[in-house]
Amino acid sequence: MRYSLILLIALGCGRSPDLGAKPGPSGDIGTPTTTSPPIESCDGLDNDGDGSIVEGLLNTYYIDADGDGAGDPTLSVEACEQPEGTARAGDDCDDTDELKWDNSPEGCDGVDNDCDGLVDEDHRVGWDLVTVHHDGTVYNLNMNTGVPSRRALLFGVENFDDINSTDTLDANVVMVHNLQGILPNQIQRLDACTGELTSVGNVAVTNMPGIAFGPKQRLYGLDNGPDTLIEIDTTNASSTTVMDLGADLLRTGMAYDCSEEKLWVADMENSQVFWLDPIAQTSGGHVPITVPFSSVGLEFDNTTRTLIASTGSELWRIDPLTGGSTFIVTLQGMERVTDLAFFPPCP
Ligand SMILES: [Ca+2]
Ligand SMILES: [Ca+2]
Numbered sequence: 001m002r003y004s005l006i007l008l009i010a011l012g013c014g015r016s017p018d019l020g021a022k023p024g025p026s027g028d029i030g031t032p033t034t035t036s037p038p039i040e041s042c043d044g045l046d047n048d049g050d051g052s053i054v055e056g057l058l059n060t061y062y063i064d065a066d067g068d069g070a071g072d073p074t075l076s077v078e079a080c081e082q083p084e085g086t087a088r089a090g091d092d093c094d095d096t097d098e099l100k101w102d103n104s105p106e107g108c109d110g111v112d113n114d115c116d117g118l119v120d121e122d123h124r125v126g127w128d129l130v131t132v133h134h135d136g137t138v139y140n141l142n143m144n145t146g147v148p149s150r151r152a153l154l155f156g157v158e159n160f161d162d163i164n165s166t167d168t169l170d171a172n173v174v175m176v177h178n179l180q181g182i183l184p185n186q187i188q189r190l191d192a193c194t195g196e197l198t199s200v201g202n203v204a205v206t207n208m209p210g211i212a213f214g215p216k217q218r219l220y221g222l223d224n225g226p227d228t229l230i231e232i233d234t235t236n237a238s239s240t241t242v243m244d245l246g247a248d249l250l251r252t253g254m255a256y257d258c259s260e261e262k263l264w265v266a267d268m269e270n271s272q273v274f275w276l277d278p279i280a281q282t283s284g285g286h287v288p289i290t291v292p293f294s295s296v297g298l299e300f301d302n303t304t305r306t307l308i309a310s311t312g313s314e315l316w317r318i319d320p321l322t323g324g325s326t327f328i329v330t331l332q333g334m335e336r337v338t339d340l341a342f343f344p345p346c347p
């Protein structure tokens, strides 16, 4: 018995609670001891002592000579930090031109911004060909079938019957010109998706058979009384004379070629098209056309660099350089389409 008691004391009472585990440096049980190697940093020193100063830390940067934020893919440097005059990506298809880089949006500026060989080709691609009609409806016009589809019903002004010209600058700036009514030669702002018209003011002209946004996003109109081009203030419809047209005009349409910065005029009475440069105040390019107009709507199609004209009941395409005119389609159920413009699609 005496020996058994000694054994029980040895097994049950002499045991240390930490038997078999060595405390780590922090005092935690079971935590192994570790030592981090020195980390190489971009400080010009060989931090990890392997004989190399900056291994694994260099980035590639591309020379950006034209400062457009896109680098020349053929000229790169390796550095820890981005040097001045470089870009992170080598995606500049022309590092001598700050208006060009890979996949740049193709702005209408006469420049091939994305270097694909085509100038301003995407300008207004996907937009709808629209007429703001005297029956109080905004229609999309299908150029393949000639079938109009209702886009919006006009509201906000009393008289839609003499709407005769329309143009759009972007999704939020659309101007409509009303020939007569309570306020003749009224300029209205149109919400092109809801159809709401808001009056801007009355232009002090004899008669205005065409408006178009031109260079520097300014709104221009034709005054067929004195036969002049005028500039219209889009906030209050006040106007100033820009230049004489040098032709006796009556029924006309006007449209803007933003690549060449020219306003094109289709002149029904004299069966011709010609261009106006409102900045240089010059005109030219008069060529005869054979389009059977009864009224004139006009828009410029940048993709084909041709004019699209409505005669009242048909759509025609005009090569403005030669005057060559081709029939496109009959507008189904429509007889007095007097205005054409590309509008952005509605959401
Ligand atoms: Ca560049
Ligand atoms: Ca560039």
Ligand SMILES: [Ca+2]
Pocket (backbone or CB within 6 Å): 106, 111, 112, 113, 114, 115, 116, 117, 118, 119, 120, 121
């Ligand atoms: Ca292009």
Ligand SMILES: [Ca+2]
Pocket (backbone or CB within 6 Å): 106, 107, 108, 109, 110, 111, 112, 113, 119, 120, 121
């Ligand atoms: Ca362009």
